[in-house]
Amino acid sequence: MADIRGVETLMSVTYDIAARDFVRAGEAANKLKRLLQQLGLDPAVIRRAAIAAYEAEMNVVIHSYGGQMKVDITPETIEILCQDSGPGIPDIEQALQEGYSTASEEIREMGFGAGMGLPNIQRSADQFQIESTVGQGTTLHVTILHEAGE
Ligand SMILES: Nc1ncnc2c1ncn2[C@@H]1O[C@H](COP(=O)(O)OP(=O)(O)O)[C@@H](O)[C@H]1O
Ligand SMILES: [Mg+2]
Numbered sequence: 001m002a003d004i005r006g007v008e009t010l011m012s013v014t015y016d017i018a019a020r021d022f023v024r025a026g027e028a029a030n031k032l033k034r035l036l037q038q039l040g041l042d043p044a045v046i047r048r049a050a051i052a053a054y055e056a057e058m059n060v061v062i063h064s065y066g067g068q069m070k071v072d073i074t075p076e077t078i079e080i081l082c083q084d085s086g087p088g089i090p091d092i093e094q095a096l097q098e099g100y101s102t103a104s105e106e107i108r109e110m111g112f113g114a115g116m117g118l119p120n121i122q123r124s125a126d127q128f129q130i131e132s133t134v135g136q137g138t139t140l141h142v143t144i145l146h147e148a149g150e
């Protein structure tokens with residue numbers, strides 16, 4: 001299947017992410033990890049993709065009204081597109097700072113809210129984009145390269 005850029009998409013999967021569902025939280029990232037393992041990708045690449053997917057998923061669970069993660073796997077890349085339906089991030093620069101978190105006390109008691117999710121996504125990604133509009137939602141786009149020989 002050729003996409004708009006003419007890059008061949010080997011596989012495309014979409015996972016729904018429910019807000020506040022701490023029973024299923026992490027499921028999308030786990031399924032993606034298993035899929036990448038089945039495809040036989042480099043363990044270091046899989047690890048980076050799994051970290052980015054997990055942190056993106058948890059942010060949707062914890063901070064948003066719910067959303068979706070769409071992953072396209074091409075011969076050279078893993079593209080993770082994570083979108084939610086709000087409330088959006090008022091100050092993205094602040095949100096990207098290490099240790100910055102708006103997580104509630106209740107969430108922190110569950111072991112989340114260290115404020116390292118977005119910085120870890122950035123570190124794991126070869127390309128990273130985040131767009132957010134208050135009242136509309138947040139879109140995170142992560143690209144991880146996995147070309148043979150890397
Ligand atoms: N999908 C999202 N929707 C709304 N706010 C978000 C989203 N993702 C991140 N944020 C905001 O950015 C902050 C930093 O995110 P992150 O680095 O993952 O830390 P943490 O999740 O531990 O708070 C969050 O506390 C939250 O305020
Ligand atoms: Mg987070």
